[in-house]
Amino acid sequence: MTRDARALTLPEELILLALDPERGKPTCNARDLAYGTAGAVLAELEIQGRIREERGRVQVVNPPDPADPLLAALLRTLDPPAKGRRRPGVRARRWVGDYDRHVQEKYLDLLVERAVLSRETRRFLGVFPYHRHFPGVPDLARKVLDRFTAAEAAGYPDHRDRVLAALVSAIGLAGELTRLGRTGRTAMKVMRRSEWTAAAVRYHVKQNESGDGWSGGGGESGGCGGGGGD
Numbered sequence: 001m002t003r004d005a006r007a008l009t010l011p012e013e014l015i016l017l018a019l020d021p022e023r024g025k026p027t028c029n030a031r032d033l034a035y036g037t038a039g040a041v042l043a044e045l046e047i048q049g050r051i052r053e054e055r056g057r058v059q060v061v062n063p064p065d066p067a068d069p070l071l072a073a074l075l076r077t078l079d080p081p082a083k084g085r086r087r088p089g090v091r092a093r094r095w096v097g098d099y100d101r102h103v104q105e106k107y108l109d110l111l112v113e114r115a116v117l118s119r120e121t122r123r124f125l126g127v128f129p130y131h132r133h134f135p136g137v138p139d140l141a142r143k144v145l146d147r148f149t150a151a152e153a154a155g156y157p158d159h160r161d162r163v164l165a166a167l168v169s170a171i172g173l174a175g176e177l178t179r180l181g182r183t184g185r186t187a188m189k190v191m192r193r194s195e196w197t198a199a200a201v202r203y204h205v206k207q208n209e210s211g212d213g214w215s216g217g218g219g220e221s222g223g224c225g226g227g228g229g230d
Helices: 010-018 030-047 069-075 092-113 140-153 159-170 181-194 196-209
Strands: 051-054 057-060 117-124 128-135
Touching: 010 030, 010 092, 010 140, 010 159, 030 051, 030 069, 030 092, 030 159, 030 196, 057 092, 069 092, 092 117, 092 128, 092 196, 128 140, 140 159, 159 181, 159 196, 181 196
Parallel strands: none
Antiparallel strands: 051 057, 117 128
């Protein structure tokens, strides 16, 4: 069953923006997209009023499960409010680093299940399986991109669009997606620095760039084109 583009969550939107519709793989480093997807989950939960951030830690402020089953399951991985603890919650950076691949895999499976994406399984060197993901019918990825472009042209009047732009910058996709050149990249960079979820993602992206992170596998990794996120 397909979904309307307006009903997609932030992690789903970020994945659709990052995928190359012709090659079926991310236009940025696969691990960076995984970090971004995890950060987008935190951003979605914050927008829904489920969590808040304080001094780098994520605190659950509205424990009842959200309607989305996957978001509900991920919310339960975060610490609930705890009495008598000086600093409740988990570190945002740590959660992004611990759950990145798990979150990305779950959301890709969900998008395939809902026919938003189709999946092809291939083998690297004829042995190691990996996946390619292509837009479904109707093409919600194109609708998400059109909405993103319209939001940029309007100056990101909606908070949700600003958060998505910050995450796009954090994973190095600003240069790929902006229609405003350097001005567009700079605007997204400013938003990235003001959003704690994007800052947590960017920390891991920089670690990955320095060689301390995982570089992907099965031909799924690779640098972003179009000028990067800075």
